[in-house]
Amino acid sequence: MTPSGKEREGRLASRAVQAAFLIALVALWYLATTRWRVSPLLLPNPVAVLRNFWEILRTGEFLGDLRVTLTELAAAFAIAASCGVVVGYVISRSQYRIRVFEPLLAGIYSVPIILFLPLYVLFFGLGPASKIALGATIGFFPIALNTIAGFGYVDKMLVVAARSMGASDVQLFRYVLLPAALPIILTGMRMGFTVALLSIIGSETIASLAGLGHRIVHLAEAMEMAPMFAYIAFVVAIAAILNVLVSMLEARGKRP
Amino acid sequence: MTAASAWRRALRRPWVARIAVVVLLLALWEVAARWWVDPIFLSPPSRVFASLPAVFDTRGVPAALRVTFWELAVAFALSVVIGLAIGLAVGLKPFARKSFMPIILLLYGTPQVTILPLFILYFGIGPASKIAFGVSHGFFPIVMTIVAGVQNIKPILLTSARAMGASRWQTLRYVVFPHMIPSFFAGMRLAMTGVLLGVLLAELYVSTAGIGYFTTLFTQNFDPTRLLGLISVLAAMAIVLNEIVRRAEVHFGRWHTD
Numbered sequence: 001m002t003p004s005g006k007e008r009e010g011r012l013a014s015r016a017v018q019a020a021f022l023i024a025l026v027a028l029w030y031l032a033t034t035r036w037r038v039s040p041l042l043l044p045n046p047v048a049v050l051r052n053f054w055e056i057l058r059t060g061e062f063l064g065d066l067r068v069t070l071t072e073l074a075a076a077f078a079i080a081a082s083c084g085v086v087v088g089y090v091i092s093r094s095q096y097r098i099r100v101f102e103p104l105l106a107g108i109y110s111v112p113i114i115l116f117l118p119l120y121v122l123f124f125g126l127g128p129a130s131k132i133a134l135g136a137t138i139g140f141f142p143i144a145l146n147t148i149a150g151f152g153y154v155d156k157m158l159v160v161a162a163r164s165m166g167a168s169d170v171q172l173f174r175y176v177l178l179p180a181a182l183p184i185i186l187t188g189m190r191m192g193f194t195v196a197l198l199s200i201i202g203s204e205t206i207a208s209l210a211g212l213g214h215r216i217v218h219l220a221e222a223m224e225m226a227p228m229f230a231y232i233a234f235v236v237a238i239a240a241i242l243n244v245l246v247s248m249l250e251a252r253g254k255r256p
Numbered sequence: 257m258t259a260a261s262a263w264r265r266a267l268r269r270p271w272v273a274r275i276a277v278v279v280l281l282l283a284l285w286e287v288a289a290r291w292w293v294d295p296i297f298l299s300p301p302s303r304v305f306a307s308l309p310a311v312f313d314t315r316g317v318p319a320a321l322r323v324t325f326w327e328l329a330v331a332f333a334l335s336v337v338i339g340l341a342i343g344l345a346v347g348l349k350p351f352a353r354k355s356f357m358p359i360i361l362l363l364y365g366t367p368q369v370t371i372l373p374l375f376i377l378y379f380g381i382g383p384a385s386k387i388a389f390g391v392s393h394g395f396f397p398i399v400m401t402i403v404a405g406v407q408n409i410k411p412i413l414l415t416s417a418r419a420m421g422a423s424r425w426q427t428l429r430y431v432v433f434p435h436m437i438p439s440f441f442a443g444m445r446l447a448m449t450g451v452l453l454g455v456l457l458a459e460l461y462v463s464t465a466g467i468g469y470f471t472t473l474f475t476q477n478f479d480p481t482r483l484l485g486l487i488s489v490l491a492a493m494a495i496v497l498n499e500i501v502r503r504a505e506v507h508f509g510r511w512h513t514d
Contacts, residue, residue, distance in 0.1 A: 010351065010354065011354070013351070013355075014351060014354040014355035017355035017356075018355055018356075018358060018359060021355075021356075021359060022359075042377065042378065096268075096270065096273075099270035100270045100273040100274050100277065101274075101277070103274065104274055104277065104278070107495075110449070110494075110495065110498050111491045111494050111495060112449075112452045112453050112456050112494055114453060114456055114457055114460065115456055115487050115490055115491060115494070116487065117460055118460070118471040118472070118474070118475045118483060118487070119475075119480075119483065119484070119487065121475060122297055122475050122478070122480060122483070123297055123298075197367070198367050198369060201367055201369050201370060202369040202372075202457055205369055205370075205372055205373070205457075205461060206457070206460045206461050213369070213370070216370060216373060217373055220373035220374075220376075220377065221373075228373070232370045232371055232374075235367070235370045236366045236367065236370060239366065239367045239370075240365070240366070243365065
């Protein structure tokens with residue numbers, strides 16, 4: 001057998017294992033709810049969950065909560081990205097400032113910022129403002145740190161070469177600094193987007209008035225298990241779609 | 257030499273300037289809290305610092321800190337054990353890696369915070385749900401780094417070990433484990449970040465004995481002094497735990513450089 005044929009067979013086999021694993025998982029879930037009498041308060045029937053999922057999609061009842069969460073996300077990301085890029089750029093302009101501020105930012109970033117959620121709720125209330133503030137804070141750090149890394153560590157040779165060829169400040173920025181830094185900044189933005197999304201859903205789960213996280217908690221407290229599982233699936237799908245979109249934008253922006 | 261030039265010379269050292277920035281921020285906070293902001297929302301850092309003994313004297317807070325620390329420690333230990341077991345089981349066989357890594361990556365990519373209410377439902381509102389949620393955040397990074405570490409071992413080392421007649425266990429003991437150590441400790445650092453996030457999220461969501469109970473209490477009583485005091489103690493705990501794991505990573509990751 002040729003090596004490529006063997007490889008293809010191996011890939012097929014591992015695909016088969018993956019499919020079998022997922023099917024076994026769903027089958028176990030189904031059997032647990034029908035045969036083994038696991039209480040529907042702990043584990044709802046997968047068929048009921050699927051029916052609820054279609055119901056949610058068909059009636060469009062998710063729109064209100066989705067709009068709240070996405071608005072919070074957009075506002076938080078806009079604040080995090082603009083502040084992060086500006087602060088990062090200003091810091092990156094001198095080696096001295098990088099040495100002073102980068103360890104500070106990295107140090108604060110290593111503290112779990114979710115700890116400050118009670119403070120944010122105290123300052124901004126239970127509404128969207130506290131979620132926006134928390135998401136913006138958490139998203140700010142990866143963006144600022146990556147902007148510093150992008151602009152701060154451009155190869156000195158390139159800058160000297162451009163200068164000696166008579167590049168102006170604007171030209172230096174446009175043709176040397178920006179192309180060198182952009183891929184790293186875009187990676188930072190993707191990381192910032194992901195953590196902002198997570199922290200917004202998380203803070204909606206902990207203390208909120210509306211939003212997708214709030215809806216899941218609301219259903220959990222009412223013990224409405226099937227709709228709750230359906231909403232969890234819905235939120236996971238939304239998060240996956242958003243992450244894929246952002247990764248695609250990142251890859252597109254990195255193309256020269 | 258005048259004082260001004262000595263000051264300027266001292267500021268040239270980055271760490272002096274860094275401390276100066278921190279002091280400046282604290283001073284700004286102090287001024288803002290004393291004169292601009294309503295005292296039911298923010299207290300100045302001097303008062304927060306002075307209130308730390310009062311925070312520890314609050315009935316139940318020392319016990320709550322102990323409970324939270326215990327949850328973090330157990331969750332971290334379980335993450336390491338489970339992550340190591342799954343990582344080795346998946347990583348050592350190329351076929352298992354190709355089959356199960358996509359599933360693990362898929363699970364790792366889903367926002368686990370959406371299923372936080374399920375953890376409470378299954379494990380109760382006590383420490384068990386916090387530990388379980390912390391483990392769900394902590395063991396993925398270890399699996400990832402172990403699989404990556406095992407994958408990066410040069411095949412020639414494995415082949416030559418076998419050629420010299422090493423048994424399966426000897427190959428693991430003398431080739432695989434030593435090469436895994438740097439990535440294992442890198443994974444432990446990420447796992448600590450994850451465990452801190454998971455445990456604190458679950459604590460803040462619902463808590464009977466841990467720290468989340470008191471953050472909620474202080475928030476609802478508009479007691480920013482003690483809230484800030486408690487948060488600073490927790491932040492200090494997180495910094496210390498992160499630092500321990502980071503030091504361990506630097507220490508144990510040093511032996512081979514390539």
